[in-house]
Amino acid sequence: xVERAAIGVVLCLIGLLMGIWPxxxxxxxxxxxxxxxxxxxxxxWLPERHLYANEAALGQxxxxxxAFMWGCGVQLxxxxxxxxxxxxxxxxxLRRYADALNAYWTTHNGIGGYDVLPGPKxxxxxxxxxxxxxxxxxxxxxxxxxxxxxxxxxxxxxxVLSGEDETLGGGIYWxxxxxxxxxxxxxxxxxxxxLRLYQVTSKPEYLQAARRLYAWTNAHLQDKDGLFFDHIxxxxxxxxxxxxxxxxxxxxxxxxxxxxxxxxxxxxxxxxIARAAEARWVHPDTGALSxxxxxxxxxxxxxxxxxxxxRDTRWLHIVQRALMFLHDKGCDPNGHYGPRWDTPQPTPxxxxxxxxxxxxxxxxxxxxxxPWSANQSAATPR
Numbered sequence: 262x263v264e265r266a267a268i269g270v271v272l273c274l275i276g277l278l279m280g281i282w283p284x285x286x287x288x289x290x291x292x293x294x295x296x297x298x299x300x301x302x303x304x305x306w307l308p309e310r311h312l313y314a315n316e317a318a319l320g321q322x323x324x325x326x327x328a329f330m331w332g333c334g335v336q337l338x339x340x341x342x343x344x345x346x347x348x349x350x351x352x353x354x355l356r357r358y359a360d361a362l363n364a365y366w367t368t369h370n371g372i373g374g375y376d377v378l379p380g381p382k383x384x385x386x387x388x389x390x391x392x393x394x395x396x397x398x399x400x401x402x403x404x405x406x407x408x409x410x411x412x413x414x415x416x417x418x419x420x421v422l423s424g425e426d427e428t429l430g431g432g433i434y435w436x437x438x439x440x441x442x443x444x445x446x447x448x449x450x451x452x453x454x455x456l457r458l459y460q461v462t463s464k465p466e467y468l469q470a471a472r473r474l475y476a477w478t479n480a481h482l483q484d485k486d487g488l489f490f491d492h493i494x495x496x497x498x499x500x501x502x503x504x505x506x507x508x509x510x511x512x513x514x515x516x517x518x519x520x521x522x523x524x525x526x527x528x529x530x531x532x533x534i535a536r537a538a539e540a541r542w543v544h545p546d547t548g549a550l551s552x553x554x555x556x557x558x559x560x561x562x563x564x565x566x567x568x569x570x571x572r573d574t575r576w577l578h579i580v581q582r583a584l585m586f587l588h589d590k591g592c593d594p595n596g597h598y599g600p601r602w603d604t605p606q607p608t609p610x611x612x613x614x615x616x617x618x619x620x621x622x623x624x625x626x627x628x629x630x631x632p633w634s635a636n637q638s639a640a641t642p643r
Contacts, residue, residue, distance in 0.1 A: 288633045293588050294343060294625030297618060298351075300596040301336070305615045311361035312379075318612045319595070330365055330377050332616035334393030335555065337362065339619045341400035342626035352405060359401050359410060362394075370437070374420030386437045388424040389447040391417050395454035399461055411461055418458060421451050422470060429493060431477040442500075444492035448478040449510035456517040468521070475514055483511075487530075487537040505542045506556035508534055509563035516566045528570055535567045539579060548582030549590075549603035557583075557602040558620040562627050577631055584628055587621060 305313040305323060313336055315328040328336065340358055344351035365375045369384035375394055377385045398414035401407075424433040424440075424447065432443040433451055455471035458464070482490045482499070489507040491500040515531035518524070538560060542551050550557040561580045568576035583602065592598055593606040597613040598621045 288629055289588070290584060290625040290633060291346060291629035293584070294339075294622050294629060295347075296596060297598075297622040297625060298339065298343060301615065301618045301622065304597070304613070305618070310364065311357055312364065313615050315616075316612060316614050319609055327364075327379060328615045330375050330387070330390040331393065331555070332614070332619060333362055333365065333375075334390060334397050335558070335616055335619040335623055337394065337397035338400060339622040339626060341397055341404055342623055342629075344404045345400070346626060346629050348404065355401055356405060356407075359398065370423075372420050372423050373416060374423075374437075375417065384437070386420070387447075388421050388433050388435060388437065389444065389450060391421050392447060392450035392454050395421065396450060396457060399454070399457040402461060414454075414458060415462070418451075418454060418467075421447075421454065425474075428495060429481065429497070431473060432481065432493075433474065435492065440495075442492040442494050443481070445478060445482045445489045445507035445511075446491075446504075448474050448482070449489070449507055449514060452478065452514045453510050453517060456514065456521065459521065460517075471514070471518070475511075475518070478511065482507075487534040488541065503541070504556050505538060505550065505552040505560040508538050509556075509559040512538070512563035513566050516563075516570055519570060531567050532571065535564060535576070538563070543579055543583070544603055547586050547590075547603070548579070549586040550583045551601075551603040553601055554598060554617040554620040558624040561624045565627060565631060568631070578634075580624075580628055580631075581634060584624060587624075592621075 301313065304317045307314055307323065307325065307327060310327065312327040314324050315326050315332060317323060337358060340351055340355040344355045362375065364379040366373055367376045367380050367384055367386070369386065374386050374391050376382070377387060377390065395414050395417050398410050398417065402410040402414065421433065424437065425431065429443060433447045434440045435442055435444040435447050452471045452474040455467045455474065459467035459471065478489070481493050484490060484503070488503050489511055491502040491504060491507065493499050512531050512534045515527045515534070519527035519531065542560060544551050550560055552560065561583055564576040564580050568574070587602050590605040591602055593608065593610045595609050597610050598617045599606050599610060600614065600617050
């Protein structure tokens with residue numbers, strides 16, 4: 262037994278030195294992220310298709326209906342974040358899933374892009390779905406260093422930009438077949454995706470696209486407090502609802518602009534939006550992020566992106582408290598998450614969605630890259 266333990270210690274040290282061992286895998290968010298991905302695999306995995314189901318019911322067989330593309334994008338990003346931390350365990354899953362998503366790829370109107378569901382079926386593509394996939398594919402490329410993922414990200418971004426025209430002075434529509442509005446959720450992640458593509462390709466057209474989309478979104482959809490409205494209709498009327506992910510992606514876009522250009526105005530704008538987002542969506546007593554799971558995980562990531570730039574630990578504390586609340590209160594006894602991050606789940610959920618589980622997994626694995634303080638109580642305000 263002593264010899265076996267000694268061998269284990271030696272292997273661990275070798276792994277750390279070689280950079281192949283998940284150095285932070287024992288921190289709480291890494292543990293929670295691993296557990297959540299395992300729960301997703303058990304509840305949603307469709308082995309014959311290498312895809313995940315959209316929804317599951319407690320004690321019932323896994324439905325054959327695969328997840329919508331929005332959920333696929335979150336799942337791919339969760340696996341990419343996990344593989345960044347623990348490549349041996351998660352890179353094979355990441356590759357397998359990224360390749361399986363080709364089932365959603367369809368060509369329509371002379372251009373390829375990801376459909377909302379696998380075909381064959383009439384084309385039904387959303388520009389925001391594809392922008393999220395671009396972001397996830399860039400990370401997949403960075404983790405695997407396999408050029409075809411970068412190529413697919415560029416091909417997908419060409420579809421995203423096909424949704425841009427001069428109506429309302431620019432901007433990208435939400436839906437290919439029903440061009441009724443231009444939304445922050447299609448323009449903000451597209452601007453961020455353009456900047457990520459610029460970072461991995463150095464192609465100036467991506468930086469130009471990002472500047473164009475950033476300026477249009479600020480001009481048409483930003484409120485005076487820095488936060489962002491949902492969408493603008495073709496008659497010029499604005500839907501004033503504010504969701505956390507819209508502002509989150511503009512925080513990240515400003516952060517990426519600052520990283521690339523070193524212009525301080527972008528850092529200051531990222532901080533301004535983050536402060537407004539904290540005031541609106543962070544519960545002052547519990548620390549919970551008061552929004553839907555598919556939105557809240559992106560706000561948590563945006564706060565960490567600001568920390569990357571200014572090293573202000575307040576952003577770390579916000580995210581740690583939110584994730585502690587989510588894990589301790591928002592996770593049901595079977596390890597499943599509900600649709601909101603501010604709602605306790607004391608009893609088992611009878612049905613649960615893939616996108617909500619993937620949102621938690623993504624947030625946990627992103628947070629696993631950062632220092633973790635055990636002193637951040639989810640029940641005590643800062």
